[in-house]
Amino acid sequence: MGRSVIVLGVNGWTDKTHDPAAALLIDGEVVAFVEEERFTRHKHGVGQLPHGAVSSVLSEAGVEASEVDAVACGWDRQKFDSVRGASTDVSDAVRVITGLRELAHLPMHWITHHTAHAASSFYGSGFDAATVIVADAEGEDESISVYRADRAGLDLVRRFGRGVSLGLMYRAVSEFCGFGQFGAGQTMGLATYGISQADALPIEWRDGEIYSPFPVNAWEDDVVRGWLARLEAQFGAPASPAPRATGAFPPLASHQPMAAAAAQLTVNSVMTQLVEWAVHTTGIRDVCLAGGVALNCVTNGLLLDVVSRLHVPPHPHDAGVALGAAQMVGARAGMTGWSAARADLGTPAATGVAALGKMPGAVLTDPINNAADRILDGQVIGWVQGRMEVGPRALGNRSILAWPDSIELRDRVNRLKGREPWRPIAPSVLTEEAPHLFGQSLVAPFMLVSVPLSAAGRQAIGGASHVDGTARLQTVGPTEGVYRSLLEKLAVRGGVGAVLNTSFNGRGEPVVRTALEAVLSARRMNLDAVIVEDRLIEIEGQT
Template sequence: MTYILGVNAGLGIFHDPAACLVDEHGTVLAFIEEERLNRVRHSAGVKAPALAVARCLETAGIDAADVDVVAVGWDEPRMSARQGAPWHFDSPRHLLGQLGFYGPQLPDLQFHPHHQAHAASAFHASPYDQAAVLVVDGNGEDECISIYRARRGQPLVRLERWPQVFSLGHLYEAASLWLGLGRRGAGKTMGLAAYGATDNVPDPGWLSVGPHGLISALGTSTGDDYYATKDRWHKRIRQFAGAAGPQQPTANLDADPNAVKVAAAVQTTVETVVSWMAGQVREMTGIDNLCIAGGVGLNCAANGRLPGELYVPPVPHDAGVALGAAWSLAAPREAVVFSAYTGGLPGPLPTDLGSVTAQELDVDRVADLLAEGRIVAVCRGRSEVGPRALCHRSFLASPVTAQMRQWMNSLKRREQWRPFGPVTHTDPGLWEPAGHLERYMIGAARLTCSGATALPAVAHVDGTTRPQRLEPGQEDFVSAVLDALVQRGHPPVLLNTSFNGPGEPLVETAGQAVACVRRLGADALVVDDALVLTGDRAMVPG
């Protein structure tokens, strides 16, 4: 058996280190982000995901000596040669040591271009035998947008790329910083943008499409680094807004016209450029099937507006290059849609549960709680990779009352203007189908009129929602709960959101789940085959 370990690691990375272990057939044995283990959201500044590497080896039941190749999702030597200090690549032995590999017999170390690793992670996870691939992020070694042609059994072919001055990722980050939402606040910015009437927002001219292609307000220079590009976008956003920042605090940004204008403008820019790029990559490759990777692939609203066959993996952001680097050496030979459940198991419940006790899991009891308007936390099976909770590390609730959105946002200590998405195991006819985007809750879909009426807790202000549809056999427990709810006259839909508190990653273990429920408050906790009734809701309905 040959083992290949892919990593998002190295001196050049800024966030989301991760590790992924595959065999020679490309079968994913384990894939987990460092943040789930060190409990630091995005793990910014962590250059070597040593905890994630160790967990992958433990999950597969092998030792470090069994790993044949370590594949890195960055061309570290090329970055080092171009940048010099502080991105100086010391030696393979030094990086391998940081990842937990020691001794005289070390695995081979190979480096793969960042965007190539992104493209591989999207295409080989998809159901397609051939696809056009679009990579859009902050930046790779040199580029921020790339176009690839992919065919199963053949090397990826890069057809075009654009330098950092065209970076949608850096522009969106600058807007999020201006809004006071932080460097990693893109998801909040996307949610805020829906409060703006985009038809009335003036075109800021940041990035646009002209008769000869993409135009950047920053020009065409290839010499700007990340910091210079970000600062230049910051100045452009301040000029557009006419202010140094919002007038309202974060909790009230939806009531700040200037903040909404900036969010809507940057979101419209992303949607315009991504839509044009999607057309370009399909035209250049002659292939209708489209895969998207890179951090901008997390923009559900932009994804949901794209026509045709589309696949975005559950981990399109930088953590995904751990998977792509591994698959650059051992790609799956057949098209099998990727399962996101690649992390660790919850482990046993803590022995000290205080005044509450665990009982055997009862689907009907859980359905009763949800039908009564209670909030149930779920920590079952292997954790899902990526930022979207897919029912293995989720808070679940009934979406049939508008109040539930307020209660859930209060429980999670979130801004009240932020939206939620639904999960189902059928086609309820309550939103427009979103195809493969529904697999991982990674695309917006427009609610039907009946859907907006029936599911007010997951209806965003612009009439969209971000759905997840469970495939047969994918998640038997939640599917059984949905069936039980239908028997009670409830629609086959639940509100599904991430099982975590503010500023922290999704819970990984049973102990973390118990601590999070105690800290935030929820009515019940499901851990594998146990049900814990807490009665600790942090707010009182009504």
């Protein structure tokens, strides 16, 4: 057998990039994938280089820098600069971006942004062929791309410029509503409160084209400013920025829910018609999504009725292009046998348990049963197991958990995390319980689709229901290890295999990485307890 081929993928190279990350691929298998924000503790890592992430993925895989065969970046820096009339010396890019002199002799493989996004979704989908749609704020000079993908590669079908960017529009609305550039999740939750009375904004699909008020190749800042001006003319003054610290929040109505609803209606309409056109054009009804717009679980839920099968990876945001860039280099080198998409590719929880020292607590002989006891008793617990997940969704390894039948418990979780009181919290459910709770069979392992609860679901897990009776669910299948076992225990003892699940982080923080970070974060939030692997840590002041 020949020597393994090792490819390192990265994102993050300028003050305008965000979500820097690193992924390591060995013979087509993703062996490690982490985001830089988890090391620097600066959410989204704007303008940061992925030095900590690079060191981590090499360490987790037991790979020396000298063993890396290729380095790839999920942007084409030279194309990016060329479009903008700029020029950057990229001769030392590998060393600068990775922070490792040992890699300086390798050339950088620059992969265009949307191609990297598309690869990050398709190659982990398990589909033999797919229609792939990338929609985000912008790539080098596009905001939406459509590909036909199969095992031979990715073929570009259509691309749309920055002027019709759904991502830039949604960003502008998020800023207008007071949530800032990265507040799309809050905007999506807010939209539900005005959706029945709102009208869409002026981006529309018509006769195979997308139309907006802006030139097709308008610059990013001009598009955002243009939308902000239009929003103010239509809805009045923008909302004040949401408070950074926990405490009293302004009334929901002060956040301009009608503007949020208009934005959501627009994304729903354009994406649905775009996907219908794309699958008709390619003849392939299995669809992969990527790009920041693919985090919109409301739209994704609507697309389930348009496609045969829908795949959205756990990392559709910009961190995902680190993986996609590595996969493109691997594909061009003839790699096959791609590993299925998964999120748990980061730091193991056990790595930092020793740092807990003599903190009050105990070693548990049965952590699953202890966690079930606490959840059924109405506690809000931190749950840290296995490898850290990549992506913005908590999927059972770095989670805050509570029993899902109580609106009061949901409200308490929101208070502890410093979240707006009107925001929903997602449920994790056993896959086989989805037909009972949601009225349909679903496989949604990455918490990226929102669908209506059934009448039985609204009764059994009412704390997970948004105001419109929907929930952004995560289905937990038979191979999901400890988290699956916890839900099975809750099903036996509590009558439903489900739990409220939100990411383990306080307001403004990235998701916790280590055991010590988890305990410190839990103390700041005043959770009831934290279980790290088999170690129970009681939080002072709680019983």
